[in-house]
Amino acid sequence: MINISLPDGSVRQVAAGTTALQVAQSISEGLARNVLAAKVNGEIWDASRPIHTDAHLLLLTWNDVDGKKTMWHSSAHLMAEALEALYPGVKFGIGPALDNGFYYDVDLGDHKLSSDDLPKIEKKMLELASLKKEYVRQEISKIEALGFFHNKGDEYKIDLLQNLNDGEITLYSQGNFTDLCRGPHIPNTGFVKAVKLLNIAGAYWKGDEKNKQLTRIYGITFPKQKELDEYLVMLEEAKKRDHRKLGRELELFTFSDKVGMGLPLWLPAGAALRERLQQFLQKAQLKAGYLPVITPHIGNKQLYITSGHYEKYGKDSFQPIRTPQEGEEFFLKPMNCPHHCEIYKSKPRSYKDLPVRFAEFGTVYRYEQSGELHGLTRVRGFTQDDAHLFCRPDQVKEEFCKVIDLVLYVFRSLDFTDYTAQISLRDKEDRSKYIGTDENWEKAEQSIIEAATEKGLRTVVEYGEAAFYGPKLDFMVKDAIGRKWQLGTIQVDYNLPERFELEYTGADNQKHRPVMIHRAPFGSMERFVAVxxxxxxxxxxxWLTPQQVAVLPISDKFNDYAKEVLETLQQLDVRGFVDDSNEKIGKKIRDAEIGKVPYMLIVGEKEAADKAVSVRRQGDGDKGAMPIAAFAQMVQNEVNEKLNAL
RNA sequence: GCCGCUGUAGCUCAGUGGUAGAGCACUUCCUUGGUAAGGAAGAGGUCGGGGGUUCAAUUCCCCCCAUCGGCUCCA
Structure with missing residues (x-):
């Protein structure tokens, strides 16, 4: 007999060799029907794999991330089976699960797959799924495995096998399809009730462009058709929200081939929005003791040699510009920190001065490969809401806490309510790739963990994700339709203080090295605005929108009154415009609705007589008439409610 | 940078081996209208750029450029 501990703390005694599925059955038949996989002592297993030792058992269903991923990985196998049925001789690369679905890299030989072929494959997958074939795990020796795939003519699997050791090789089969696979898999194909193959792309074997390019097919599956329908609606919604489309429609920004790709041009409305965001953060930063600084757009090559960035990124940067007479080399600044280090060094610092916090909305330029540019989220010139805090080692935690406060204030003000913090620490095994003393790292890592805990953040710890110069904390937010974005970042840095030989005089009258914290609540203005x-x-x-109010006169007889309304509002810090176009009120309303102006003020004979406005809320319709001042007060209240939450 | 898709008016998109069309937007005029599109007229395109095939290319072929979807990379 073995002991199986369940998440609720209970322990069940079962015979050795019992499977997770059997345990589920002993709990309830309904649960058993929904079990996709199991976590056995923290490792994800097939639900049908016998357990031979005492174990902690967690049953995974569609409600668990790992359950979903297991299903999607199995779906990749299902797609492979369908492909093999439709295109005999097809060879397979790898087919992993993703956060949202799965893909499989395949070599179809001469056959060129197009998106028109996808429905056919989907149909085949559903057909095979309905057979409810079990995923069968089989341990196999390396020799046998090599023989199997040699017979099949699948050179990619043979390539994969080269790096595997005897004793750790398993095959999984369902129906007529057998794949080299570590697993785990769902019990049978019947769980897949809805399939959507999303797109096709080229991908090199093992991600190396020297290798052959395979066809990558992306897809997603669900246990219910309804969930797929919802997912497709979400995709549609995402398309509607695409910042590139909305940026054009709302006239926020544009790009020009003449100016250069990846170099955004901010239009008046977008610039107003961005300015307002900056002012908002600037104000919060001043309150938090930051000192604004300004540095130039270029820096001498020597600066980046000192910082170490030249060695690491010099070849991949925009190439240096030279002074015509002396031939001195300058780089477009790819980050602000080296400049800020030199500001720190501009005078001797005492331990009493620390921390000092230099803040700058600094525009930086980085060479990004042409294929990687994407709207405002991936550009070649962007402005970081950058700041560098220079502090004593004993101040790291407190500074971290303050930065967390600031980041959360920003999120709250912009209605990002769903976020997690990722704490990136050193690789547990290999510490050679990091600079700085063990002692300092230990301290910094502890500081971050304590700060995050103190602030009650929902955190994920990732080992090996730290930068080579220090641990960091990144904020991942979920947007209104559930997509994850990485926004703010806080990083501890031991490298630059070392390289720039930054110092302060301690209470002991000795020189000490400060710790540097890089932080950017927005990340970059461009990316943040996009998100x-x-x-x-x-x-x-x-509080942020470029135009808060559209004043809409019923006819041009009331244009003057409309202008009077606007002026009154502007004096009360409400911003807007008058639509005095020669159109009927219905058209003006429609334009303002499409322009996503929050408030429309309809003014005609009645309003002019009463010195009032008829209020209409965007997306919400008529709110009735009120005096101008009352409306302005309402707007001010709504704005303050959001911004004074700190 | 690599692979694939696409490129026609400001935007969304039709179309053709004989040098182009719609809707919206824009301009002018009529209309003075009460909560999501009033009417009429007009202007607007070297059909992404270059080369080739052809009597003739926006259309067919080649090369570039850019967009989009991926890959790789990301201080």
Whole structure:
């Protein structure tokens, strides 16, 4: 007999060799029907794999991330089976699960797959799924495995086998399809009730462009058709929210081939929005003791040799510009930190001065490969809401806490309510790739963990994800339709203080090295605005939106009154415009609705007589008439409610 | 940078081996209208760029450029 501990703390005694599925059955038949896989002592297993030792058991269903991933991995096998049925001789690369679905890299020989072929494959997958074939695990020797795939003519699997050791090789089969696979898999194909193959792309074997390019097919599956339908609706919604589309429609930004790819041009409305975001953060930073600094757009090559960035990124940067007479080399600045280090060094520092916090909305330029550019999220020139905090080692935790406060204030003000913090620490095994003393690292890592805990953050710890110069904490937010984005980042850095020989005089009258914290709540203005656009679907919070109010006269007889209304509002810090176009009120309303202006003020004979406005809320319709001042007060209240939450 | 898709008016898109069309937007005029599109007229395109085939290319072929979807990379 073995002991199986369940998450609720209970322990069940079962015969050795009992499977997770059998345990589930002993709990309830309904649960057993929904079990996709199991976590056995923290490792994900097939639900049908016998357990021979005492174990902690967690049953995984569709509600668990790992359950979903197991299903999607199995779906990749299902797709492979369908492909093999439709295109005999097809060879397979790898077919993993993703956060949202799965893909399989395949070599179809001469056959060129197009998106028109996908429905056919989907149909075949559903047909095979309905057979409810079991996924069968089989341990096999390396020799046998090599023989099997040699027979099949699948050179990619043979390539994969080269790096595997005897004793760790398993095959999984379902129906007529057998694949080299570590597993685990769902019990049978019958769980797959809905399939959507999303797109096709080229991908090199093992991601190396020297290798042959395979066809990558992306797909997603669900246990219910309804969930697939919802997912497709979400994809449609995502398309509607695409910041590139909304950016054009709302006239926020544009690109020009003449200016250069990846170099955004901010239009007046977008610039107003961005300025307002900057002012908002600037104000919060001043309150938090930051000192604004300004540095130039270029820096001498020597600066980056000192910082170490030249060695690491020099070849991949925009190439240096030279002074015509002396031939001195300058780089477009790819980050602000080296400049800020030199500001720190501009005078001797005492331990009493620390921390000092230099903040700058600094525009930086980085060479990004042409294929990687994407709207505002991936550009070649962007502005970081950058700041560098220079502090004593004993201040790291407190500074971290303060930065976390600031980041959360930003999130709250912009309605990002769903976020997690990823704590990136050193690789547990290999510490050689990091610089800085063990002692300092230990301290910094502890500081971050304690700060995050103190602030009650929902955290994920990732080992080996730290930068070579220090641990960091990144904020991942979920937007309104459930997509994850990495926004703010806080990083501890031991490298630059070392390289720039930064010092302060301690209470002991000795020289000490400060610790540097890089932080950017937005990350970059460009990327943040892009995420914000998609998060709120272009309907920005009232305090931020470029135009808060559209004043719409019923006819041109009331244009003067409309202008009077606007002037009154502007004096009360409400911003807007008058639509005095020669159109009927219905058209003006429609234009303002499409332009996502939060408030429309309809003014005609009645309003002019009463010195009032008829209020209409975007997306919500008529709110009735009120005096101008009352409306302005309402707007101010709505704005303050959001911004004074700190 | 690599692979694939696409490129026609400001935007969304039709179309053709004989040098182009719609809707919206824009301009002018009529209309003065009460909560999501009033009417009429007009202007607007070297059909991404270059080369080739052809009597003739926006259309067929080649090369570039850019977009999009991926790959690789990301201080």
């Amino acid at each position: 914000l656009i998609e998060h709120c679907a272009g309907k920005f919070p009232l």
